[in-house]
Amino acid sequence: MSMKAKFTAFILAAVCIIGVASMSASADNSSKKEGKDIVDTAVAAGSFNTLVAAVKAAGLVETLKGDGPFTVFAPTDEAFAKLPAGTVEALLKDKAKLTRILTYHVVSGNVMAKDVVKLNGKSAKTVEGSSVSITVKGGKVMVDNANVVKTDIACSNGVIHVIDTVIIPK
Numbered sequence: 736m737s738m739k740a741k742f743t744a745f746i747l748a749a750v751c752i753i754g755v756a757s758m759s760a761s762a763d764n765s766s767k768k769e770g771k772d773i774v775d776t777a778v779a780a781g782s783f784n785t786l787v788a789a790v791k792a793a794g795l796v797e798t799l800k801g802d803g804p805f806t807v808f809a810p811t812d813e814a815f816a817k818l819p820a821g822t823v824e825a826l827l828k829d830k831a832k833l834t835r836i837l838t839y840h841v842v843s844g845n846v847m848a849k850d851v852v853k854l855n856g857k858s859a860k861t862v863e864g865s866s867v868s869i870t871v872k873g874g875k876v877m878v879d880n881a882n883v884v885k886t887d888i889a890c891s892n893g894v895i896h897v898i899d900t901v902i903i904p905k
Contacts, residue, residue, distance in 0.1 A: 773807055773890045774799045780888075782897075785815040789837070803892030804845035808867070808878050810901045818901055838863035839904040845893055848886035851876055865904050878902060 774796055777783040786809060799805070815823070826833040841862040851859075851869060858866035867878050876883040881900035888895040 770889070770891045772800045772892045773803070773805060773895060776888060776890045776895060777809065782811045782813075783809055785812050786810065789833075799892075801892060803890075804843075805893035806842040806844060806846040807893065807895045808840045808842075808881065808883070808898045808902065809895050810840070810881070810898050811884075814881070814898060814900050835863055836901070836903055839865065839867070839902060840898075842867075847894060848876070848883075848896065851883070851886070851896070861904075863904055867902060 771779065774787070777787050799807075826836065839861045842859050843862060846859070852871050854869040855871035856869070858868050860866050870877040876886075878896075878898060879902040881898035881902050883896050884899050885897035888897070
């Protein structure tokens with residue numbers, strides 16, 4: 736498996752960890768939607784290979800298959816390709832840092848695009864613990880420095896919003 740594929744797998748794994756950590760003890764499982772969970776949806780999309788590979792490598796697949804709900808700002812394979820040379824390799828050697836980055840891409844709950852748009856100029860707390868900034872300009876939504884390029888990919892345990900850049904906590 737290539738280093739890029741391993742990094743993607745670790746990223747997805749971190750996203751899974753974040754999602755599990757953000758689950759509420761009082762979550763109502765009776766409202767669980769039918770269909771594919773976040774992991775199966777990401778696999779089927781074909782544009783999150785790096786993320787899926789990272790999740791598998793970290794052994795976190797079952798976490799993201801949990802009840803949720805999770806809101807995942809999922810970077811595409813192209814987003815990972817934009818990282819500086821050597822970044823993926825370095826993160827693969829620093830599991831704590833990788834986990835921090837991945838959990839920074841997950842927000843607790845099921846936050847749909849109509850709700851994200853209302854957060855213009857505000858922030859949303861991530862499972863990692865710090866917050867991402869939300870900006871809406873000309874109908875375009877940004878999460879930190881990433882453009883949201885596709886929204887509201889409904890999953891049985893949450894929602895995926897596709898972003899074009901890997902976001903990094905401060």
